[in-house]
Amino acid sequence: MDKREILKNYFGHAAFREGQEQIVDCLSAGRDALCVMPTGAGKSICYQVPALLAGGIALVVSPLISLMKDQVESLIQSGVPAAYINSSLTPAQTRLALERAADGRYKIIYVAPERLTTDAFLRFARPAVIDLLAVDEAHCVSQWGQDFRPSYLKIADFIEALDRRPTVGAFTATATKAVKEDIASILGLRDPLLVTTGFDRKNLYFSVEHPGNKLAALRRIVEESPGKCGIVYCSTRKNVEQVCETLCGWGIPASRYHAGLSDRERQQNQEDFLYDRKTVMVATNAFGMGIDKSNVSYVVHYNMPKDMESYYQEAGRAGRDGEPARCTILYSGQDVRTNTFLIDHAEPNPDLDEAAQAAVRERDRERLKRMTFYCTTGDCLRAYILRYFGETAPDFCGACSNCEEGAQTADATLDGQKVLSCAARMNQRFGIKMVIDVLRGSKNERIQRLGLDRLSTHGLLADSSERYLRAVVNALLAEGYAALTDGDYPVLTLTEKSRSLLQGEAALTVRLPAQQNKKAAPTQIEPDEQLFARLKTLRAELAAKARAPAYVVFTDASLRDMCQKLPRTPAEFLEVSGVGRTKLERYGNAFLREIEDYFYPQNSPHAE
Numbered sequence: 001m002d003k004r005e006i007l008k009n010y011f012g013h014a015a016f017r018e019g020q021e022q023i024v025d026c027l028s029a030g031r032d033a034l035c036v037m038p039t040g041a042g043k044s045i046c047y048q049v050p051a052l053l054a055g056g057i058a059l060v061v062s063p064l065i066s067l068m069k070d071q072v073e074s075l076i077q078s079g080v081p082a083a084y085i086n087s088s089l090t091p092a093q094t095r096l097a098l099e100r101a102a103d104g105r106y107k108i109i110y111v112a113p114e115r116l117t118t119d120a121f122l123r124f125a126r127p128a129v130i131d132l133l134a135v136d137e138a139h140c141v142s143q144w145g146q147d148f149r150p151s152y153l154k155i156a157d158f159i160e161a162l163d164r165r166p167t168v169g170a171f172t173a174t175a176t177k178a179v180k181e182d183i184a185s186i187l188g189l190r191d192p193l194l195v196t197t198g199f200d201r202k203n204l205y206f207s208v209e210h211p212g213n214k215l216a217a218l219r220r221i222v223e224e225s226p227g228k229c230g231i232v233y234c235s236t237r238k239n240v241e242q243v244c245e246t247l248c249g250w251g252i253p254a255s256r257y258h259a260g261l262s263d264r265e266r267q268q269n270q271e272d273f274l275y276d277r278k279t280v281m282v283a284t285n286a287f288g289m290g291i292d293k294s295n296v297s298y299v300v301h302y303n304m305p306k307d308m309e310s311y312y313q314e315a316g317r318a319g320r321d322g323e324p325a326r327c328t329i330l331y332s333g334q335d336v337r338t339n340t341f342l343i344d345h346a347e348p349n350p351d352l353d354e355a356a357q358a359a360v361r362e363r364d365r366e367r368l369k370r371m372t373f374y375c376t377t378g379d380c381l382r383a384y385i386l387r388y389f390g391e392t393a394p395d396f397c398g399a400c401s402n403c404e405e406g407a408q409t410a411d412a413t414l415d416g417q418k419v420l421s422c423a424a425r426m427n428q429r430f431g432i433k434m435v436i437d438v439l440r441g442s443k444n445e446r447i448q449r450l451g452l453d454r455l456s457t458h459g460l461l462a463d464s465s466e467r468y469l470r471a472v473v474n475a476l477l478a479e480g481y482a483a484l485t486d487g488d489y490p491v492l493t494l495t496e497k498s499r500s501l502l503q504g505e506a507a508l509t510v511r512l513p514a515q516q517n518k519k520a521a522p523t524q525i526e527p528d529e530q531l532f533a534r535l536k537t538l539r540a541e542l543a544a545k546a547r548a549p550a551y552v553v554f555t556d557a558s559l560r561d562m563c564q565k566l567p568r569t570p571a572e573f574l575e576v577s578g579v580g581r582t583k584l585e586r587y588g589n590a591f592l593r594e595i596e597d598y599f600y601p602q603n604s605p606h607a608e
């Protein structure tokens with residue numbers, strides 16, 4: 001079989017996606033590769049196809065046990081002999097797996113990094129014909145990355161120890177220059193082909209909301225996608241607990257995940273989500289690396305994350321099946337302050353000297369600023385993301401909350417000036433709330449006692465809502481026209497830049513919360529809902545039998561395509577996206593019969 005036949009027969013894909021073919025060709029020709037592809041772009045195909053083209057074995061190093069299990073399950077379902085070796089196996093199981101591996105029974109073997117250099121594994125690997133070593137989540141070798149794992153440093157030792165050096169392919173979704181250099185040098189890549197595929201994920205709809213009540217906003221989002229799976233990221237364990245409890249109280253099947261739970265509960269909750277027993281996962285950022293669930297329809301950030309890198313990685317877990325999906329941040333100014341606090345109080349890294357620590361903090365602050373801009377900009381969000389990652393992008397994408405009709409951006413230069421002059425008149429001694437109260441003309445006891453109701457700015461913006469003024473203040477902070485002092489009672493102060501705004505040399509825009517943001521995600525052709533539901537039920541039965549998550553049998557995208565194409569013969573079934581030979585053999589009849597039965601209930605040959 002050639003690469004296209006393998007792609008179709010095993011994985012059911014009609015064509016390679018951007019970057020995939022180039023990488024397949026490169027690795028198959030024996031040249032190393034370093035591939036930067038965003039989550040969901042389809043990295044696995046890039047090493048799985050070469051693995052099947054090669055005569056020998058392919059090893060895949062992967063950091064997460066849950067990911068391995070899923071991937072291997074998927075491969076087996078697709079007819080590829082595969083296995084994994086990690087700490088979830090008993091010593092006896094490991095021995096058996098290695099014996100079989102030595103017999104050449106597996107084409108692809110997933111292995112945890114810390115297992116690579118164990119005696120047992122080396123005994124198998126040293127003499128074996130290993131053609132390809134794929135390193136997934138390769139940024140874990142770098143101390144610059146967010147997920148440094150010392151065990152990844154063993155990969156190079158392992159390669160050294162082999163009788164014959166395999167071709168090495170490194171894969172990651174994080175792309176900074178320092179990390180890329182680290183990957184190449186620490187893994188000892190030889191003249192690697194560097195492939196970076198586009199960061200755009202066309203099926204994702206991006207939006208930012210500035211809700212007065214985050215829980216209400218969240219409820220709306222969840223209820224807009226009934227029965228669909230979603231992830232809600234919160235910044236703290238406490239928020240996770242609170243949000244999860246609230247959702248459950250509303251009758252929404254939600255589960256939770258954070259580092260404070262026992263291993264067992266985490267494992268259990270993760271499985272509930274993977275197997276669609278619970279549709280919403282509320283989690284801290286501890287949840288997700290390696291979560292290969294393809295049918296996530298929305299990712300909500302209940303709190304703004306600390307930087308765009310984290311955001312895009314987490315949001316990217318939506319819509320991996322290519323279906324339309326939504327990524328929403330529920331922004332509030334408090335998120336900025338929380339993140340600032342976390343940067344300032346981060347555990348010092350013992351490996352870095354004072355100057356380096358300061359540099360890291362500075363870099364983190366800068367990243368936070370860019371993240372905050374994303375939440376307050378009136379420009380196209382997709383364009384902002386792509387440009388952040390160094391790509392060019394048109395000014396208007398039509399599929400984000402800023403491009404969408406109805407989201408408003410307004411010129412707030414004048415109001416911004418009023419806020420600044422009010423803060424100045426109040427001698428830069430008060431917090432945001434006080435400044436806003438004075439501008440709105442409040443006569444509360446404290447304001448009267450301090451005589452602030454006699455200021456010329458008192459009541460200057462009496463007609464504006466508190467919410468709007470908060471948006472103006474946030475924009476001022478984000479653009480550096482104002483600042484907040486540290487400490488328990490942050491005080492709104494002017495900055496060097498304030499003058500340019502006050503003198504009208506600069507302009508300020510705010511993005512006003514698009515509240516009635518009712519518009520749906522990008523249009524998709526609606527499948528026949530009834531048939532779709534029946535196919536889902538069938539899939540659930542088959543998945544239960546195979547003890548695999550439903551999407552390992554078929555993704556929603558495949559079921560939808562069946563509803564579109566309505567195949568009647570095995571040959572037609574093979575045309576369905578995601579259907580390869582093995583899945584045709586395994587499931588073709590069941591689904592063909594179900595479709596037939598749906599249209600002609602009396603004809604279907606039930607008795608067999």
Ligand code: ADP
Pocket residue numbers: 013014015016017020037038039040041042043044045292294320321555
């Ligand atoms: P990554 O590891 O880059 O996050 P995956 O390898 O898990 O992404 O692939 C993401 C999704 O894209 C999977 O559901 C996979 O079936 C699908 N996919 C990958 N390659 C193709 C392709 N060439 N055509 C259609 N779908 C694909």
Ligand code: ZN
Pocket residue numbers: 379380381382383395396397398399400401402403404
């Ligand atoms: Zn846009």
